[in-house]
Structure formats: structure tokens, C-alpha cells
Amino acid sequence: MTSVEEPVRPGGRMRDAARTQAEILDVATQEFARAGYDGARVDEIAARTRTTKRMIYYYFGGKEQLFTAVLERAYGVIREAEQQLDVEHLDPVAAIRRLAELTFDHHEQHPDFIRLVSIENIHGAEHIAASEKLGRIGSPALEVIRRILATGQESGLFTADVDAVDLHAMISSFCFFRVANRHTFGALFGRDLVDPAQRAHYRTMLGDMVIAYLTAERTTD
Amino acid sequence: MTSVEEPVRPGGRMRDAARTQAEILDVATQEFARAGYDGARVDEIAARTRTTKRMIYYYFGGKEQLFTAVLERAYGVIREAEQQLDVEHLDPVAAIRRLAELTFDHHEQHPDFIRLVSIENIHGAEHIAASEKLGRIGSPALEVIRRILATGQESGLFTADVDAVDLHAMISSFCFFRVANRHTFGALFGRDLVDPAQRAHYRTMLGDMVIAYLTAERTTD
DNA sequence: GCACTAATGTACGAACCAGTACGTTAGCTA
DNA sequence: TAGCTAACGTACTGGTTCGTACATTAGTGC
The missing domain is CATH 1.10.10.60 (Homeodomain-like)
Incomplete structure (x- = not known):
């Protein structure tokens, strides 16, 4: 940064x-x-x-516009990182796992960004709303997910009814929570979610979770 | 509240x-x-x-102690709710799904609590650390998860290597993110995660995700 | 080397805001 | 019903903090 x-x-x-x-x-x-x-x-x-x-x-x-500028640049950084994504040469299962891992890594490496997003949510995302730049920034990662998902669903590897935005939310929620809530979670449960010794464990857990969800046979009730 | x-x-x-x-x-x-x-x-x-x-x-x-008191009461409310949990009469799969759904419902019904937790994380959980009451409040939900998990693992329904705290983090992350980050997520992706029309969809999605993770055969590589 | 403007520094003001000194009263108890 | 104390109200202060008026200089084009 x-x-x-x-x-x-x-x-x-x-x-x-x-x-x-x-x-x-x-x-x-x-x-x-x-x-x-x-x-x-x-x-x-x-x-x-x-x-x-x-x-x-x-x-x-002013202070308000400065914060907006800070947000704009921070979102610009992840956007650039997402544009470097190169996972579509892998088979769908490996590609999704790799994408999840890269999201995991990126969140861990940018705790300041996570905090800024938390702060912006406390304020109802009013700075994003006020920013022309952030209004239509888009998400390269979302497009990647969309394509991998389509391939996986066509080949029958993935269950058909999964949406790209939802999957992105699922992956993000795990990665985001681990960093954003590490203080309260650590204080209440005595476990440091970003402990380096546990890093590989949680990274694998995320991948397992996403793949399990995508490949499970859904019980339609 | x-x-x-x-x-x-x-x-x-x-x-x-x-x-x-x-x-x-x-x-x-x-x-x-x-x-x-x-x-x-x-x-x-x-x-x-x-x-x-x-x-x-x-x-x-003072202001600081007032905030701590607010946190103490807010955490007391969820603790009480968790003590009302009654899912252990169900089979492990149904019990975990029900627990996840109740967590989902509780997060949705207490957005103020979610915001307080986000705020406390921005401040490094220093008020929780300063509070004797919150230090050892414990989590009834965690005990419930522990017992359900044990039953499910003994019967071979669940994969053996899942920890209760980790599962709690997984469930919480999805529920928390959906409420806490709804503003930025909505602004950036044009989708309201707490749209009432989508409520059942995301509730099912959470349950599916958790159950899929717990019942998937793990590829040990 | 001259003029013009973008870039920069200093000093200050006005509003805000957490916290408190001081005074008052309701309600209980003997 | 006298007296005592927990509960409450008013008015103020001292420091903080965003923002700006005013003055100055570096760099650039001619």
C-alpha cells in the first residue's frame, strides 16, 4: 500500500x-x-x-473526501490484484480452490483494507455512494468465478444452482471474518484466527468448504 | 434490546x-x-x-465504561439466546443445520449487535479485554456444537477432523458478513444480502454449505 | 531573467465535546 | 417528621479538532 x-x-x-x-x-x-x-x-x-x-x-x-480517496485507492489495489488472476487453465475444482486461496491470501496481506471496509460499512457505505470511481468499479474476480462456474456446471462437476455473486460472498465472508473479527473472536474463544501456525489449516478449510458446497448433491426438499 | x-x-x-x-x-x-x-x-x-x-x-x-457496559449487555443477550438452544434431540445433520439457521436468524434480528462487534474489532477488542464480565462469558452454542459434532463423528456421518470452534467461526462468518458488510457489498455488487426476498435462499445456502463441508469425503493430499 | 501560477507554510478561529463543580430533591428509615 | 443519602439537574470549562485566511516560494514558459 x-x-x-x-x-x-x-x-x-x-x-x-x-x-x-x-x-x-x-x-x-x-x-x-x-x-x-x-x-x-x-x-x-x-x-x-x-x-x-x-x-x-x-x-x-476535507476529511470526508480524503477518506473517499483512501477507499478509492484501496479498492483500486484489489481490482488490480484480481486482474492478475490466472486460474482458468486449471480444471474447475482446482480453479475455484486456487481462487479461494488467493482471496484468502489477499485478505490476510491487507488488514488495513479490511479495516477500511469495516469502517465504511459502519457508515452505511456513504463514501462509496458518493464516489463516481467506486460506483462502477466492477470486479474482475466475479467474472472469473462466473466463467469457472459455467464450465463446472456444464461438465456436471458442480451443482447447477449456484450463482457467482453468492459464491463470491461465501468465500469473502470466511476470509473477511477471519481478519476483521480476529480481536473479538480471540478474546472470547481464546483462539487467534490469524495465528501463522494455523494459516495453512484455515486456508485448506476454506477450500474444502467451497468445493464441498459446489460438488455436494443437493437434497431438494 | x-x-x-x-x-x-x-x-x-x-x-x-x-x-x-x-x-x-x-x-x-x-x-x-x-x-x-x-x-x-x-x-x-x-x-x-x-x-x-x-x-x-x-x-x-465515562464514555469508555459506558461502551463496555453496552457490550456486556449485548453479549449477555446472545448468551441467553444460546442457552435456549434446543436442537440435540435432532439427528446430527438436522441439528447442525438448525443451529446454523438459528445463528442466521439471530444475526439478522440484531444488526445493532453486529455493528457493536465490528466497532469493537476496529478498537482491537480493548473493551472486552478490560471487562471482567466478558472475559469468561463462554459460549453455550460452542458446547452444543461440540456435542453434536462428537455424535456425528462417532456415527461416521461427519468427517472426523472438524473442530467445534472452527465450525462456529465458519457459521458465524457467513451470518456476520451478510449483515455487517451489506452496505459495501450492495454498493459494489448491486445485491442486497439482507433483502427479505432472498432470506430463505441465503439461509438454505448456509445450511447446505455447512452440511456439505461436514459430510464431504476429504481428499488427503 | 521576468512574470505567472501551482504548491506550500503559518497562524489562528470557532465550534464542539468529554467531563465536572456545585447545588437540589425524592424517598427511605428511625 | 426529622434527617440522611441516593438520585438527579444546571451550568460551565478546558482542551481538542476541523477548517481557513493570509503570506510565501518553487518551478515553468516566454
Whole structure:
């Protein structure tokens, strides 16, 4: 997520709009993820930047729009990751398992993103609604699921009545919960869902769950 | 969740510590769920109560402790609901499905609780950690799962290597995600996960998923 | 090298908000 | 019914925090 890392602009431009904006977004992402929207402090973001609060208002307009920009960039990152998906050369069962595992990995590697999404849900997704960019961002992963599902259903490997969006929700819910709710779950049940020693276990569990669901004969009652 | 509903204390005591505390907790639950911990306003809570801000500090000590008290009561409610669980007269498959459905129903009926848990996770479960009551609250549902799982595994209906806490996490993740992330999911994928018309569909989907996972033959590789 | 504008820094204000000092009264008990 | 205390109300404060008015400079085009 960090886009800026030069120590003290060695020989570079002193005034660089793109770099300043990227740095603000980096720090703002951390701060919003750390403390939530209302808990985040604009002054704190400015202080941890090589620029001043003035610049936040100059480039983004305000706290609200800054948070929207943070969300836009965070969603852009997963969108790019999803575009790199390369699983359709596998057979449907292996492809779905691989897709689930990549989703699992991505969630684990981007806890800040998970927190931002949780925060945005607390606020009723009003920033996504206010963003033109996020309105029609789409999901490459969804298209991949759609195609794998179609192949698997044609060949009779998968049960026919499964929808791509639903399957995406199923996979996401497990991956998301594991990261987002690890604190309360750990405090109440004494088990750390993101314990590295348990990582492979939960990754396999997710794949098993999804494949079992897709290949089970449904009892129509 | 609402414990107080008398219109304007008809003939009752004017000074009633228990009623005042319960009313503060009711309103605080709504306010914290609405706006998050930092977004919630103590003045707003007081204003929507028949008492004053002074009383909040008199009874609870401060905003932080008030939130902890809200969490304690909210977790107490699900604990009570879980103690009413009566599924062990069913065969293991039906019992697990029924348990999953009841979890599904409970999450749907208590969106405020879901929001409080999300908020508490944003803050690293620090209030649960600070609460003696919540430290060892336990989970009746977990015990039920444990027993059903044992029966199902003994009879060979279920695969042997499933843990009760893991299964609880699996069920919870689906139920929780559906309610907690409905706003962002709806905004991004154009599908309302809590649409009443889709309720039965997702309820069945959850049961199918869990049962498929428990009864699938595992490919040990 | 001059002028113009994008980029930046400083200092401040006004509203907000958690928390409290101080005073009052209902209701119980002896 | 006197007295005591738990329960309650009012008014205020001190610090915080988003946002901005005003001043300045780096870089660019001519």
C-alpha cells in the first residue's frame, strides 16, 4: 500500500504534487485504518507527512473526501490484484480452490483494507455512494468465478444452482471474518484466527468448504 | 434490546436507578451502533434519555465504561439466546443445520449487535479485554456444537477432523458478513444480502454449505 | 531573467465535546 | 417528621479538532 518511501527527497523536486498526494494517502490510509473515520485526526495525518494540513485541504478538500480517496485507492489495489488472476487453465475444482486461496491470501496481506471496509460499512457505505470511481468499479474476480462456474456446471462437476455473486460472498465472508473479527473472536474463544501456525489449516478449510458446497448433491426438499 | 418503554412514568417512581441505567444503556446502544465509538456523542445519548449527561457519568464513569457496559449487555443477550438452544434431540445433520439457521436468524434480528462487534474489532477488542464480565462469558452454542459434532463423528456421518470452534467461526462468518458488510457489498455488487426476498435462499445456502463441508469425503493430499 | 501560477507554510478561529463543580430533591428509615 | 443519602439537574470549562485566511516560494514558459 505504501507508494512513497524516499528518505528525504535526495536531489529530487522539492515541490511534487503527485508525491505529496501519494504520501498523504499513504499516511491517511494507516490513520483511518487505525482509528476509524471519526477516531482519525487530520492533524495526526498531517504530522506524519512531510507536508502540512493545509495540503490535505488543498488537494482533497476535507476529511470526508480524503477518506473517499483512501477507499478509492484501496479498492483500486484489489481490482488490480484480481486482474492478475490466472486460474482458468486449471480444471474447475482446482480453479475455484486456487481462487479461494488467493482471496484468502489477499485478505490476510491487507488488514488495513479490511479495516477500511469495516469502517465504511459502519457508515452505511456513504463514501462509496458518493464516489463516481467506486460506483462502477466492477470486479474482475466475479467474472472469473462466473466463467469457472459455467464450465463446472456444464461438465456436471458442480451443482447447477449456484450463482457467482453468492459464491463470491461465501468465500469473502470466511476470509473477511477471519481478519476483521480476529480481536473479538480471540478474546472470547481464546483462539487467534490469524495465528501463522494455523494459516495453512484455515486456508485448506476454506477450500474444502467451497468445493464441498459446489460438488455436494443437493437434497431438494 | 429495548428494556424500557413506559411513556412518561405513569404513577411510577420518579427516581429509579435501575430504570435510569437501563434507559441509558438502551439509548447508548443505538447511538454507538449508529455512529461508532468515536462518532457517538455523550450529549446526544443524554438528550435522547429522560435523564441528563450527569447521570451517565454518575452510573458508568465515562464514555469508555459506558461502551463496555453496552457490550456486556449485548453479549449477555446472545448468551441467553444460546442457552435456549434446543436442537440435540435432532439427528446430527438436522441439528447442525438448525443451529446454523438459528445463528442466521439471530444475526439478522440484531444488526445493532453486529455493528457493536465490528466497532469493537476496529478498537482491537480493548473493551472486552478490560471487562471482567466478558472475559469468561463462554459460549453455550460452542458446547452444543461440540456435542453434536462428537455424535456425528462417532456415527461416521461427519468427517472426523472438524473442530467445534472452527465450525462456529465458519457459521458465524457467513451470518456476520451478510449483515455487517451489506452496505459495501450492495454498493459494489448491486445485491442486497439482507433483502427479505432472498432470506430463505441465503439461509438454505448456509445450511447446505455447512452440511456439505461436514459430510464431504476429504481428499488427503 | 521576468512574470505567472501551482504548491506550500503559518497562524489562528470557532465550534464542539468529554467531563465536572456545585447545588437540589425524592424517598427511605428511625 | 426529622434527617440522611441516593438520585438527579444546571451550568460551565478546558482542551481538542476541523477548517481557513493570509503570506510565501518553487518551478515553468516566454
